[in-house]
Amino acid sequence: MSTMMERYGTAMIKAFGTPQRVLVRGEGPYVWDAEGTRYLDLLGGIAVNALGHCHPRLVAAIAEQAATLMHVSNLFTTPQQIELAERLDALVGGGRHARTFLTNSGSEANEAALKITRLTGRHKIIAMEGSFHGRTLGALSLTATAKYRLPFEPLPAGVTWVPYGDADALAAALDDETAAVILEPIQGENGVVEPPAGYLQFAREQCDAHGALLWFDEVQTGMGRTGAWLESAAQGVQGDLVTFAKGLGGGFPIGACVAVGQAADLIQPGQHGTTFGGNPLASHAALTVLDIIESEGLLLHAERTGAWLASSIEAVGLPQIDHVRGRGLLRGVVLTEPISADIARRALERGFIVNAPRPDVLRLAPPLIVTTDDLQPFIDALPDLVA
Numbered sequence: 001m002s003t004m005m006e007r008y009g010t011a012m013i014k015a016f017g018t019p020q021r022v023l024v025r026g027e028g029p030y031v032w033d034a035e036g037t038r039y040l041d042l043l044g045g046i047a048v049n050a051l052g053h054c055h056p057r058l059v060a061a062i063a064e065q066a067a068t069l070m071h072v073s074n075l076f077t078t079p080q081q082i083e084l085a086e087r088l089d090a091l092v093g094g095g096r097h098a099r100t101f102l103t104n105s106g107s108e109a110n111e112a113a114l115k116i117t118r119l120t121g122r123h124k125i126i127a128m129e130g131s132f133h134g135r136t137l138g139a140l141s142l143t144a145t146a147k148y149r150l151p152f153e154p155l156p157a158g159v160t161w162v163p164y165g166d167a168d169a170l171a172a173a174l175d176d177e178t179a180a181v182i183l184e185p186i187q188g189e190n191g192v193v194e195p196p197a198g199y200l201q202f203a204r205e206q207c208d209a210h211g212a213l214l215w216f217d218e219v220q221t222g223m224g225r226t227g228a229w230l231e232s233a234a235q236g237v238q239g240d241l242v243t244f245a246k247g248l249g250g251g252f253p254i255g256a257c258v259a260v261g262q263a264a265d266l267i268q269p270g271q272h273g274t275t276f277g278g279n280p281l282a283s284h285a286a287l288t289v290l291d292i293i294e295s296e297g298l299l300l301h302a303e304r305t306g307a308w309l310a311s312s313i314e315a316v317g318l319p320q321i322d323h324v325r326g327r328g329l330l331r332g333v334v335l336t337e338p339i340s341a342d343i344a345r346r347a348l349e350r351g352f353i354v355n356a357p358r359p360d361v362l363r364l365a366p367p368l369i370v371t372t373d374d375l376q377p378f379i380d381a382l383p384d385l386v387a
């Protein structure tokens with residue numbers, strides 16, 4: 001009988017290379033492979049499993065909704081969709097008029113936002129070097145990484161990239177033909193890169209001066225990941241467009257594009273749509289995630305646990321580790337040598353899941369429910385992992 005890996009390679013169009021393990025079960029911050037080996041999931045499904053794996057309240061809520069009403073067409077609506085949209089509008093709008101479009105993923109949330117920017121009558125977009133916004137053609141047209149884009153050109157035109165965090169370059173690129181500036185409040189795929197203090201505010205002022213929309217991609221940073229509902233709001237700035245996914249469903253596929261102020265009224269009924277986006281099952285899952293983040297105090301927990309994680313890693317005092325950056329439980333361990341892939345491989349052998357977004361950066365994005373007790377064995381193993 002062929003192995004799971006052989007069957008995978010035959011059956012599937014691979015997203016990356018061959019998967020590292022076949023995972024069969026999860027509980028809290030841990031997952032188990034087909035051989036019964038347990039791993040501490042320090043990556044949280046890449047910032048998705050906010051509540052850890054199989055949180056009992058989320059599992060029960062999904063089962064209950066599945067047994068009540070799983071899907072309706074978008075010719076109808078359900079209380080779950082309306083309630084989720086109201087929650088997101090309030091979170092992002094902060095008192096201003098806002099509206100939400102629900103999707104299945106981060107890429108689709110960005111597609112919706114990109115279509116909204118087109119309805120301004122302008123089509124020029126300024127994005128950031130090092131950005132990642134997804135792999136569907138519209139989202140890909142915003143993503144900076146050339147190797148992702150080049151095989152698929154021509155892509156939608158009009159995008160220019162400026163160095164992330166460079167105020168002068170942003171000011172020079174923006175003009176009165178610019179529809180929007182899109183940026184991640186912390187760049188995730190680029191290796192957890194933070195902008196300089198005041199940069200988001202500067203972008204806000206520049207967009208206002210030129211009548212351009214400010215668009216925050218919070219797909220990776222949002223929903224508690226950095227210890228705040230929105231990392232942009234934590235940095236004191238409100239966007240006109242904010243996109244979410246990943247942690248929003250805690251593992252259930254759902255994304256959202258929230259539009260504030262005038263941007264909220266640009267799309268007219270009939271101009272955009274989706275069959276599944278935010279169906280009652282997905283919306284109920286997301287509402288439950290938001291409730292649990294609130295009732296379990298996970299924003300503060302993520303902020304404190306993330307600070308402990310960063311300082312504990314630095315305190316080991318290893319020469320291969322320069323410093324730890326990021327906020328809350330979105331962290332990049334900056335290395336002095338290009339050894340992140342080796343560390344990630346050794347970590348997996350020792351029962352820790354981490355990833356290597358750049359040769360000199362390890363990314364950590366554990367579930368928001370992770371405790372210092374769960375994390376301590378990783379700290380203890382670090383000298384062996386880097387050596």
Ligand code: PMP
Binds near residue numbers: 133134217245
């Ligand atoms: N935006 C950002 C900032 C992301 O990190 C990602 C996924 N890594 C996406 C968009 C795309 O999301 P999805 O994979 O759900 O389409």
